Amino acid sequence: MSAATAASVELRIPRRAEFVRIARWMTTGVAAQLGFTMDIVKDIEVALGEACTNAVEHVKQGRKNEILVRFTMDDRCLAIEVFDYGPGFSIDGDCEGLGLMLMRLCMDKVEVACDAETGGCVRLVKYRDGS
């Protein structure tokens, strides 16, 4: 991947436990391709795994029974958005559990958003300079 070109890759999986693994697999491929060290690839895998796990565990009904994972990469960072088509949620200190805590420790930035079409969205960012 040439450093200057931005690109995006999208993955849709059924919102089911046994497919979370496929999304993790994909994530390690994309992250390794971008040249992250194996430690960081693993961190990114964990964060993505937590986000997808939450989508499977906490979304009971949604507009679609799937999870959309969008990877956006440029020379600065890898951003991964996980859309769950569910009711959405917000982060406040009180309800944060192990999942969101691990996402935060594994990534440089974690944001939660929500919109009517794609439902809850967790955005995970890792900078490529290792900062």
Added chain:
Amino acid sequence: MSAATAASVELRIPRRAEFVRIARWMTTGVAAQLGFTMDIVKDIEVALGEACTNAVEHVKQGRKNEILVRFTMDDRCLAIEVFDYGPGFSIDGDCEGLGLMLMRLCMDKVEVACDAETGGCVRLVKYRDGS
């Protein structure tokens, strides 16, 4: 994956040489998950690689600059469709090269279709009983 449940997974990549590898990676993950032997996983990887390579090599302009790979799996087979958003093409004996020949040798069924929205489509099928 429980044998009785059908499921589909979709992947979108830029129509660029360095992303074909990501699609292959994904494919080996899905095929391995379904329990195909390592030899067959490799065959499926080659066939998918050939289809994506053709999309990169032969589509100069398209409705979108991406490739959509759709995996559909049930207890009978894994079907992989590669949509290239290009002008489409048809197979006749004369113009078949190494790529399509390898797809045919690696898979149980290879079909080529075309529609206005998604462009050329190669459909690759592997049966799960090894037939």
Added chain:
Amino acid sequence: MESPLKIESRMEGGNVGVLSLAGEIDIATKDRVREAAEGLIAEGARNLLVDLAGVEYMDSSGLGVLKGLRSHLVESGGQVGIVSPRTFIKKLFERAGLDQVFPMYEELGAALEEVGK
């Protein structure tokens, strides 16, 4: 199908249950870990040793199961010991603030000696 998680379970010395895991512990496989552990507890295990030498991936799903088992065993004076975790898994326990909660052992022999006492 090559399963993403292999589980071997056995009893040692009457009241120690040993669970050897290899592969990936995640939302899809965590219930099998819990069930295998519960099987050992039903057989009389008061302590569990979970050998993670072969575990390449684990996340909060796995930690949640281990926490649940530990709460249960601690009530009757038992423990859940973690054996041979890879660097990645050690870091996971630390990040979750659980590295002081679960006893950790470098290898199974030492763990059995300590716990079997």
Added chain:
Amino acid sequence: MESPLKIESRMEGGNVGVLSLAGEIDIATKDRVREAAEGLIAEGARNLLVDLAGVEYMDSSGLGVLKGLRSHLVESGGQVGIVSPRTFIKKLFERAGLDQVFPMYEELGAALEEVGK
């Protein structure tokens, strides 16, 4: 970035170019194979030995490059020999009807002896 293909090239005995490849040969990496081979030809290689021991993936992109190099060298009495292909790669050559076209060698020593003659 860990490159999907590692290439080592060197001359042996004046007119044999040896290309040792490891990783994946596909549409994204094939040009680097061609360029490395052309470098050796420019240095005087009349024969090429392509050591595929470390190659885990190859498809028609790789076969195409090898066919092109072979056509070129055969004109001046040379050849492209394939060394240590894995089972998967052997099958690929067979399927493409190229297993009789390219000389195949189990290991580099024997190949060098044969070609260097």
